[in-house]
Amino acid sequence: MKPYKEMTREELLQEKASLEARFNEVKAKGLKLDMSRGKPSKEQLELSNGMMDVLNSSSDMLCEAGVDCRNYGIMDGIPEARRLLADMSEVPEKNILIYGNSSLNVMFDTVSRAMTMGVCGHTPWGKLDKVKFLCPVPGYDRHFGITEFFGIEMINVPLLETGPDMDMVEKLVAEDDAIKGIWCVPKYSNPTGISYSDETVRRFAHLKPAAPDFRIFWDNAYSIHHLYEDDQDVILELLTECEKAGTEDMVYKFISTSKVTFPGSGIAAMAASEANLADARRAMFYQTIGHDKLNQLRHVRFFKDMDGMRAHMKKHADILRPKFEAVLDVFEKELGGLEIGSWVKPKGGYFISFDALEGCAKKIVAMAKEAGVTLTGAGATFPYGKDPKDSNIRIAPSFPEPEELSLAAEIFVLSVKLVSLEKLLALRS
């Protein structure tokens, strides 16, 4: 098909009429499909059901340290869980602290602690007139939610195919000591799916921020969440690069098993330099007597080691891959050549990011909703929910059943086409 913008007004109107007919047809089906959040499907959850069996009433509940996991004790996490999550984070065991069930919670608490207590002895952010964060966009709405909640000013930085625009990042952090952090999803980025290039990671390690308490919030949420066996992204390990550059205190890494085992019943961790972990432990000592060690034990007994976890992730990939491909196939077939949107084919993670014609995202999301497909709200991938171009839409293909997905994708595509046609027709009238 030729690009819409090359069509005559007549052709556009004809196309519109035919699409509307089809749209009303699918709308009449009264579907209810959710593509709004990166939520594993039932089939994926089943993969981890065995984790419920590894601990039962007759199990040995001692961890390697000889401590009964049912009782109080061991604030840092049991040794075997630290080792497993250190491996997952690609850092030595000494650089890891195990937390509760969610890395989002660890990130929130880390910002909260910086607000009330400051970072490693520096002035608490809450005592400063202005605190700013750099936000590569499009990005993860819940990152932006945390900084917005604490009244931190957010500055958009374009996310390129190699990662954030590092020229801009380097310039901004060097100039402005109110900039205290940057949100990053370095691998299979939420939502665009890109992974940071080696050069980007090295430039992060060599940042020269004006603020001594500037920290990189490195949310490696999809570190082992590949879609393909033979085509995987590998990123440089940031803490190591920072150590080489003598900047190891500049980074907090976050991971969790929420999308490895069970969302909400996983275990989370922070990886960082010893100085940063000491800072975190100071607060943790007052915040809790310890995290859920039985759930840590359950994870370790289930996976044994990183090889076990990687084998498990292949099963996730086998379920997710056809879903991504079903959506991408529809996009390719229905939108290819029309020049009314672009997308990146991700090699991992949970999302497909779609860029519509400017000013069309909100309308597309609303139209898809009308036909029963819930998408992440347009704008959600930007700080304050404001996409300056009203163009980016995040699509999460993980949750719907495979047979529903092609239909959901069709509804999405119909919405894109109809809204784009309206825009093009309006421009000509």
Added chain:
Amino acid sequence: MKPYKEMTREELLQEKASLEARFNEVKAKGLKLDMSRGKPSKEQLELSNGMMDVLNSSSDMLCEAGVDCRNYGIMDGIPEARRLLADMSEVPEKNILIYGNSSLNVMFDTVSRAMTMGVCGHTPWGKLDKVKFLCPVPGYDRHFGITEFFGIEMINVPLLETGPDMDMVEKLVAEDDAIKGIWCVPKYSNPTGISYSDETVRRFAHLKPAAPDFRIFWDNAYSIHHLYEDDQDVILELLTECEKAGTEDMVYKFISTSKVTFPGSGIAAMAASEANLADARRAMFYQTIGHDKLNQLRHVRFFKDMDGMRAHMKKHADILRPKFEAVLDVFEKELGGLEIGSWVKPKGGYFISFDALEGCAKKIVAMAKEAGVTLTGAGATFPYGKDPKDSNIRIAPSFPEPEELSLAAEIFVLSVKLVSLEKLLALRS
């Protein structure tokens, strides 16, 4: 035996020599007994082992709301867990929010939120020059730790047999709007074991604090932790009393199942007015996608309802009661009539509180340590770790094996006697 103070110097020296001989005898055994923390024993942990069996790989994982507990969703807690913990808290289900594995964490986060965001729209405490908390003493060291961590000034209020000195509490909160909170363990208080009288609870409900954002931090940690079947304390339910008085926004209640099922792998909750819960939910929305619903489900499937939980607590009592009695028997037998210390016989909770002669607590703890018995550090039951009289010692009899307890109690008593004798002898020289 007659009181030490009525003994002659000769008699005291003779007693001292005989006690020292016995002390060296037990010291030579090289014991290692821990009476420092309210830690359930192995036997108590076994009581909840069945909770590991109620969920396995073939279980139905749907909660009453029809949501799969393995997946994301339901921030407030699953309905059946809210109902169970509402019953445990003696409040309606609408007044409860389920959190993670520790009520200490909920309390920390509640203070943290007040620091950064303020309470129900009032100025964040972190923006004020001075924030103060009332601390009934002796009290729980980890409460005082939280307020100390956040730089909140702590004011000691004597804990009487009826609860905190309410004349003092009423006067202080009415006069000083920098006083934003008070720490309370209303039932089987940590460490004295007393429960607040009905009058105390009613006076709490009718407090007229100068600060509109003053909150009572009501840590009902031992609400169902009775030692006796036929002699239990009952306290008035504060939220209800506050509702009658129109002060329902003045209280946060906290509970957890840490000492019901597994410490560290329990579930915690906050009970409060709808306005306070809305305030808490605003932060929770940014802090987490949800707490561990599988562990919530595990608790509900194990206990079924409050009757199940109460029956379970009787089993704990059967294990704990002889331990408390073993210690109290030694106290009675060895210290009765000597007038060198006083204690309350608790009807529930986890502690026995001992008041030594002034200036003796630190020395007693050090001496017991020398003979292999670890006690909570003297002073720990006071803000900043400073007991103005150096008199109070918290004893936790739950963890040691029964056969060890009499010996541990004997070591404690020997230490009390020897340190007291030294004091009395010094006074006479």
